[in-house]
Amino acid sequence: MNKDNRILGKIVIAGLLVYGLGVYSWDKVMGSYPENMDWEDRQVYNRNYINSLSLDTPILQSTIIEELGAPDIAEAITFEDYTYQVVFYRTQHVSSDAKTTKDECTPLLFKNGELVAFGEGTYKRYIDAL
Structure with a gap:
């Protein structure tokens, strides 16, 4: 192998390493944001x-939004000097209709911006309380 071919080979290997490192870094940084995930991974x-x-x-609530991104569905009301917000994040696939519905989500209830309930039954308790 002559000197020019060795140099060219080293340049190609260095380029592939830089490319691979870039792809890996991009995936680690951008892939970790929920909004950059496909729907299955995000759920x-x-x-x-x-x-x-x-x-x-x-x-x-700001901590949850920072971790999970914007909710799929949200409702809010002010009642007796308190602000209640229930947000829904998709956690289980039900129907392939390109729409996210409440039955595909887990609700999280916030009172004045602090998590007070989550999981099955939370939304019903929220509605019943108001």
């Missing part, structure tokens, strides 16, 4: 994150 991510929540320590 699993949402479900796992919500299942890890606990009401033992205060959790702000």
Whole structure:
């Protein structure tokens, strides 16, 4: 192999390494944002994150939105000097109709921006309380 071919080979290898590192870095940085995930991965991510929540320590709504992104569905009301907001994140596929419905989501209830309830039955309790 002559000197020019060795140099060309080193340049190609270096280029492939730089490209591979760039793709890996892009995936690690951008792939971790829920809005950059496909719907299947996002739904699993949402479900796992919500299942890890606990009401033992205060959790702000801004923290949830920072982790999960914008909710799929949201409702809010001010009642007796409190602001209640229930947000829905898709956690289970039901129908392939290109629409996200409440039965495909897990609700999270916030009172004045702090998580007070989540999971099955939360939305019914929210409606009944108002």
